[in-house]
Amino acid sequence: MSKNTLKICIGTPCHLMGAADLMESVENLNHKLREKIELKTSHCIDNCCEKAPVAEFNGKVYQDLNPEKLDKIIRENIK
């Protein structure tokens, strides 16, 4: 079982602001890291569309992301 849950919003605003790039960057994580994460998607996280794209990692919401920021968040918070 993956210990960590990453939920990426794929709602229209998040999609337009690069949600697909976030998804791709997760798939491209090194195998050791990737297998610890369960990847999910959502139609909206926390109604904060003006700060898209948004993701939730282990219950905490992160806004205005890009692949580099997400990568940092994952490495710093992974269990």
Add this chain to the structure above:
Amino acid sequence: MQKLNYREFELEGKKIREANFKFQRSDQLFLVSDGVTHAGIGGLLNFGLGWDGVAKEIERTVRRNQADLKYNINKLVKVFNTFYGDQAGDDFTIIGMKYRKKRKVNIWSGPPLKAEDDSLLAEKISEAEGKKIICGGTTAQIAARELNKKLEVGLKYYDKDIPPTSQMEGFDLLTEGLLTLNRVLSLLKKYKPGQIPAAGKDGASRFTRLLLESDSVRFLVGRAVNESHQSLNLPINLGIRSQIISQIAEQLRRIKKKVEIEWF
């Protein structure tokens, strides 16, 4: 496979053949030009396929795939062209007809202006006859809540410009809203009657195929403005939902679909 009996007469110098017959549900009728019965001349056969040969090929193709007439016609064109060694010496035409039940598709897109209509719309779509599509992430969330069903949001991008589709029991397709609708509109604008609808596993291609396969299309459109979109500087040509759907309806009417729109 049965040959139609016809009588022949002349009308204003033209030879007319007239056949009377009973056409029943699931019956299929094929008409072919002489280019088809001659298939094979100069190719694989000395004298062409003739009526019996053509009938045999049609029967064999149809038996393998009862459901999809368009696919069968396409397949038959390839089969007969093969008898010509892929270089048809004559033009040839195949017309196929099938007696089937009317196909209906229902689409719910957008939250209603009045939140109390959420349950009404959810009920309308879930009780509708025919196929069911929900278009829009927020709309899907409302439907899941009102119908007390589990919404499974998809992960897979088949096309990087069209967000993944979701799944919910009782529905044929759940897509993202505005971007998908815009793509559906552009696919419909390019569509010419009789064409085989574009392949593609993304939400917009699947949506378009469901529309093209249907005889009547019913839209339930919620007109609430999605607050989340207001914060983005969306390109103006993405338009607003009600306008895009009106344009989709116009395209569907162009290709003789029956279209109904209910606004909420």
